[in-house]
Amino acid sequence: MDVDKPAPEPTTKTRTIALGTITRVEGEGALRVTVRNGLVEDIELNIFEPPRFFEAFLQGRHYDEVPDIVARICGICPAAYQMSAVHAIERLFDLHVEGPLRDLRRLLYCGEWIESHALHVYLLHAPDFLGYESAIAMAKDHAAAVARGLRIKKAGNAIMTLLGGRSVHPVSVRVGGFSRVPSRRELEGLNDELQWARDAAIETIRWVATFDYPPFAPDYTFVALRHGEEYPLNEGRIVTSNGLAVSADQFEDHFKEHQVPHSHALHCTLDGAYYVVGPLARVNLNHDLLPPTVIEVLREAGFSLPLRNPFQGIVARAAEILYALEESLRLIDRYEPPPAPALPITVRAGVGMACTEAPRGILYHRYRLDRDGVIREAKIVPPTSQNQGRIEQDLRLFLPRLLDRSDEEISLGCEKVIRCYDPCISCATHFLRLEIRHER
């Protein structure tokens, strides 16, 4: 951590706290807070992740290259990018992927949730609650817990590797299905480890129940997918805690990205206001669709839904790890290989859009294709960019209780607020630099 010394100023008491690199997040970001005469004057969340211009170079590429290209937006959640992309293009082609192929996509997504959530819960977030700089340092005193987390993570990666060939940038996802589907026997080979991991996920919920959560419950607007019959992964309407329910086709009517003057930033707002996507939003908007075991384990551990404290994002993640493991076992149990690994495709010109639930929240893609199947326009709205504005609002609300502390403690406190969201800054490079100026 890189903490600048307060800059002395003769007339007003101003101190600037610069958190040089926000650690234990995916990608690199920084935060600058200016406090004047005891009040938070300025908060700047700098995302100095260099832009890579995916939406630009997707233009001119063929639709069948899209899953391979968009995976590279994020090494932590590549399958999410592949899923939103294939669903958007399939919508344009009027292609309906159902039955075992749909189940396999759901299973791949479960693998990614397990891998990504276990990474965050155990390696990135838990050290905050137990007072360590990293999971490796934490392992000296909590060896069994860290080993458990790594093994759960490995179970998620095993699903992805079986279905996708590898866990980072899987290779088998394509428009219409997969390039290869597993045999029933191959899938059953995962069962023993997934059953172990399911029990370990129950332990995880009990473990996070022992953590101390600072009381904090901002008035959030939650946004997640909702599918009538199942916990949302690939499909569903976009619903909000305010009662809005729209399809992905209407996403851009309600959710607007804009670059703010003097901020070098694109913000995404829902009808003008900031909102929360991700595990907390999903659990709160869909808890009636969680299996009774998940609800029961949460209840026994002392948690009641909805969860309103952002620090309990770790609880929502732990609950979703358990859900994803139960769902994986269910999907494997009913699996019969499909007649073909992918459906035949008829290319059409036009526009297709889709939203799926990435580990960090809803991920929107829109593509316009010409009659040769070449991309003419692409738009991608990742979850972390949707949470950015809300993270800054949380910091503004949380900071006053830290202001009498040292710069180091303030920095650490801010970092902890940011880490609750598991921000993936590599995904969100549209958001080069965020800056808030509030007049109070």
Next chain:
Amino acid sequence: MRRMPERQSPRPKLGVFKFASCDGCQLSILNLEDDLLALGQALEISYFPEASSHMDAGPYDLALVEGSITREEDVHRIRAVREQATVLVTIGACATAGGIQALRNWADIESYKRLVYPSPEWIRTLETSTPISDHVKVDYELRGCPIDKDQLLRVLTDLLAGVRPRLARDSVCLECKRRGTVCVLVAKGVPCLGPVTSGGCGAICPSMGRDCYGCFGPADAREKAGSHVPNTASLAKHFHEHLGLIPAEILRRFRGINGNAPSFQGESGAWERRADA
């Protein structure tokens, strides 16, 4: 060869640095689930912001560098990393070839900015995405998009033991043969880049029923005097004459994740001229 100091205490210091990238190669370090804690004992993790809040300013015995150079400040930062590092290893296609974001190298960066950002004038970026080796001396390269975590573990183990890491850069075809995978180029007629692409992945794509798309970059002929590997021209000709790919399709084939690697760059350029003609 450059060696890391052989010592148990203090342990060799590891720094992990990120430039323009997706974080997937760093994640491959954390995906060494079975060996991660042992690795944390063999090396002192001095700088790895994705995994630890503890950050030392250097020097480092070993620097792992992910990502490509796309901004002016990164040109300076990579030089600073190099000065602090005894051994510098680049990890992944971004660091070794410029990555998928090197597709900008064939485009007008101003039009890219306008396409993505409402206020493009606020975006500062270089016109090109370039590999780390264009800027500083690199001791070893680990290819792949992402890197193979077992290859990473082997290189780390070699360096810790004071042994020069040796990475075969034979083509993917050899890995298919070892696995017993039926050739997808021959049997399915798909435009597989395996014959000209470096192995190291374990020939994943053909084993999943599809064509290799060049994640590990061009197969390396440097240690095979007189050989013509990778013969991209011959493979491209096969795509055109036997598989019926049009020049624009062949161009896209070579201008992908490792499109900025010299031999792939040369081949895509040749077909771009034909596509324009």
